[in-house]
Amino acid sequence: MKNLLAAALFALLSSCASSTDKPVDEKKSAALTPPADQPAGAGGILRLDPGFDSLVPSTAKIEKVATGFEFTEGPLWFKESGNLWFSDVQGNVTRQLAPDGVVTEILKPGGYDGTDAPAGSFIGPNGMTFDKDGNVLIAQHGNRRIARRNKSGVLTTLVDRFEGKRLNSPNDLVYKSHGGLYFTDPPYGLIKQDEDPKKELTFNGIYRLQGGKLTLLNKELTRPNGLAFSPDERWLYVANSDAARKVWMKFPVQEDGLLGPGRVFADVTAEKSDGLPDGLKVDAKGNVWATGPGGVWVFTAEGKHLGTIKPTEVPANVGWAEDGGVLWMTARTSVYRIKLK
Secondary structure (H helix, E strand, O other): OOOOHHHHHOOOOOOOOOOOOOOOOOEEOOOOOOOOOOOHHOEEEEEEEEHHHEEEEEEEEEEEEEEEOEEEEEEEOOOOOEEEEEOOOOOOOEEEEOOOOOEEEEOOOOOOOOOOOOOOOOOOOOOEEEOOOOOEEEEEEOEEEEEEOOOOOOOOEEEOOEEEEEEEOOOOOOOOOOHHHHHEEOOOOOOOOHHHHOOOOOEEEEEEEEEOOOEEOOOOOOOEEEEOOOOOOOOOEEEEOOOEEEEEEEEOOOOOEOOOEEEEEEEOOOOOOOOOOOOOOEOEEEEEEEEOOOEEEEEOOOOEEEEOOOOOOOOOEEEEEEOEEEEEEEOOOOOEEEEOO
């Protein structure tokens, strides 16, 4: 990419139901059989601290499980069925990867119902999560909303406006235990981003939806992206996917659920590898697993860099499976996984 805008776009983005809950519009995708396992050496695992070995075993392999997509994002694992749902942001489709390797279309169009977006636009679905009833919430870029998909496949709008103005393009989302839904709203789904005439808000925010009320928590980040809580929910980590300021922020969560002033948790602005801070997860011990330049960066809660998992493609998001025994990685045209301790 030759300019800052293109680099930010490409690196965005570059993060219940049983096996009997078959979506009504499920279709098989052609020619998407899983390739052979990918040895770790083909991408690489950077080990910087002995503490990393207690998380990622020395025998761990980075496996490429499915490929042939445009820009994968938002991995979401279904514990009862073992299925993995993931987004294709440029392909505008939500897909399912079954344990036997079969890939099917779950929702198409997945993030934008219009037909006027240029080819390659980031208008599709992105982050996904479950609500308390097992419905899937999907951040839809082009539709500029968070949609709820129930187990029958019916889509409804959960939120699409703040103070009467259209959201930019909701990107990633996470629940706090008290029921509040926190999400980020950068402009990636708008063709011209901040300069797009359809952009109604003058900022890119972090929000909380609770009790039907949408509250703006922060509007200081230029490209708020992935987010996750610490295990005790006292901190909210948020990635800033801006090539000019590649940082992960750490915000204190107040008693009322609002955010205090944030501080930089880790700064990788000087890194030259492809990729920006994007999707992230936090494990039960408080370690932060964050996609960024070159791979998945693993930090302690104090910000110490333990190591980096490097698939052969730069990952944009990560997701847990098997109670933390597996980490799924959505990376450009493919979906990867690695087994953990």
